[in-house]
Amino acid sequence: MAFQREKHPMPVLEPSVRVHSFNEVALGYTEEIAIAEAQRCLNCKDRPCVDGCPVNISIPDFISEIKKGDFEGAYKVISESSSLPAVCGRVCPQETQCESRCTLGIKFEPVGIGRLERFAADYHNKNFVGEPQTPSPNGHKVAVVGSGPSGLTCAGDLAKKGYKVTVFEALHTAGGVLVYGIPEFRLPKSIVQKEVETLKKYGVDVQTNVVIGKTLTVDELFKEGYEAVFMGSGAGLPRFMGIPGESLKGVYSANEFLTRANLMYAYKSGSHTPVMRAKKVAVVGGGNVAMDAARTALRLGAEKVYIVYRRSMEELPARREEVEHAEEEGIEFKVLCNPVEILGYVNPDDRRDPRNGFVTGIKVVKCELGEPDEKGRRRPVEIKGSEYTIDVDCVIMAIGTSPNPLIKNTTEGLQVNNHGGIIAEEKTGKTSKAGVYAGGDAVTGAATVILAMGAGKSAAAAIDEYISGKAQKI
Numbered sequence: 422m423a424f425q426r427e428k429h430p431m432p433v434l435e436p437s438v439r440v441h442s443f444n445e446v447a448l449g450y451t452e453e454i455a456i457a458e459a460q461r462c463l464n465c466k467d468r469p470c471v472d473g474c475p476v477n478i479s480i481p482d483f484i485s486e487i488k489k490g491d492f493e494g495a496y497k498v499i500s501e502s503s504s505l506p507a508v509c510g511r512v513c514p515q516e517t518q519c520e521s522r523c524t525l526g527i528k529f530e531p532v533g534i535g536r537l538e539r540f541a542a543d544y545h546n547k548n549f550v551g552e553p554q555t556p557s558p559n560g561h562k563v564a565v566v567g568s569g570p571s572g573l574t575c576a577g578d579l580a581k582k583g584y585k586v587t588v589f590e591a592l593h594t595a596g597g598v599l600v601y602g603i604p605e606f607r608l609p610k611s612i613v614q615k616e617v618e619t620l621k622k623y624g625v626d627v628q629t630n631v632v633i634g635k636t637l638t639v640d641e642l643f644k645e646g647y648e649a650v651f652m653g654s655g656a657g658l659p660r661f662m663g664i665p666g667e668s669l670k671g672v673y674s675a676n677e678f679l680t681r682a683n684l685m686y687a688y689k690s691g692s693h694t695p696v697m698r699a700k701k702v703a704v705v706g707g708g709n710v711a712m713d714a715a716r717t718a719l720r721l722g723a724e725k726v727y728i729v730y731r732r733s734m735e736e737l738p739a740r741r742e743e744v745e746h747a748e749e750e751g752i753e754f755k756v757l758c759n760p761v762e763i764l765g766y767v768n769p770d771d772r773r774d775p776r777n778g779f780v781t782g783i784k785v786v787k788c789e790l791g792e793p794d795e796k797g798r799r800r801p802v803e804i805k806g807s808e809y810t811i812d813v814d815c816v817i818m819a820i821g822t823s824p825n826p827l828i829k830n831t832t833e834g835l836q837v838n839n840h841g842g843i844i845a846e847e848k849t850g851k852t853s854k855a856g857v858y859a860g861g862d863a864v865t866g867a868a869t870v871i872l873a874m875g876a877g878k879s880a881a882a883a884i885d886e887y888i889s890g891k892a893q894k895i
Contacts, residue, residue: 510539569597
């Protein structure tokens with residue numbers, strides 16, 4: 422058999438079919454394709470791919486199990502390091518992490534590590550019957566605030582060490598950004614629920630509708646006997662540009678738009694959740710959230726969707742796969758364009774005109790790339806006199822989020838930075854308040870799922886060391 426230079430393609434729904442439904446776009450590898458892809462792995466001795474994984478999955482080992490056809494064995498290897506393998510296999514940016522370190526990628530395409538991880542996790546979820554082995558309780562209690570990727574990872578790692586872990590979630594469903602932010606067509610909610618149920622089998626208690634900072638405070642958690650608290654509360658406070666017209670009807674933050682569509686089931690037929698089903702939509706931003714919002718708007722019935730981004734296609738921060746899917750689905754990219762005003766309908770003769778206050782367009786100015794900024798990206802420079810208007814009836818702002826200020830405002834001794842993020846040590850998640858650790862978007866601002874998981878994993882190890890150290894002194 423000839424050597425496969427490129428990774429085996431992921432089977433996907435045809436664009437003409439998928440734009441009319443919220444069914445998952447990527448269909449997953451078959452057993453035959455998974456084995457063939459696994460055989461491309463060189464099984465390098467120095468294992469550079471592992472260094473590129475924020476949770477240090479033993480990648481060559483799980484791929485070796487797939488080569489042998491032991492798919493459950495592959496899952497066991499992955500689950501030693503990751504509490505959310507089916508999630509990571511779908512949304513982790515492997516192309517800039519583990520796959521970017523793959524030795525095979527020097528001359529050919531790297532091994533499809535993410536696709537193989539998803540395959541192993543899906544195989545387990547479909548075929549495994551039984552209960553996981555739970556460790557003996559060690560008599561210690563830890564509270565986790567937030568059930569997103571960092572919180573669930575921290576909870577899972579501690580539960581496997583025998584801790585009694587309680588996860589407090591402000592919303593009515595566990596999963597955090599995995600359920601309110603990422604659309605069904607990219608990450609089915611049943612997958613997230615399955616991962617949460619697995620953690621519950623390890624003894625993790627998940628309490629929903631509990632707003633830490635309002636229902637309970639961090640200090641009250643300590644009074645209830647929790648010896649440490651992990652803050653994985655995410656970054657749910659949306660940002661806007663501060664341009665004229667942002668208060669018009671039909672302007673959403675991506676956070677609100679996706680929450681209505683995903684968590685509140687606006688995407689389902691017959692749903693009573695109010696969400697605008699616009700005909701022409703402009704999404705401002707170039708990250709994964711922008712792609713999710715644009716593709717969701719398309720599936721909700723939009724006839725035309727634009728991505729408005731102030732840099733070029735090469736600088737788009739979104740995953741290349743998501744950009745390609747968006748292009749295949751007919752989304753138009755207006756790059757090197759920066760919004761300066763959102764326009765709306767005004768009828769001064771009739772204040773009761775139902776059209777009053779609704780979006781009619783977005784005014785943008787063309788840009789060119791100048792010198793690099795502090796992050797190394799070329800700074801967009803506006804071209805004077807190049808303004809023009811794009812006719813739309815809905816604008817979705819996907820330019821980032823900040824941590825919710827509620828927790829920092831109700832927790833004495835917890836230091837935060839200028840953006841409202843909790844200040845925590847990078848390697849341990851330790852904060853300025855004794856016994857409190859933090860990680861994920863609550864610290865960094867909006868970032869990737871896998872980086873949040875890595876922070877949760879590091880914090881779990883630090884919490885274990887902290888509590889063990891205290892116990893030895895008693």
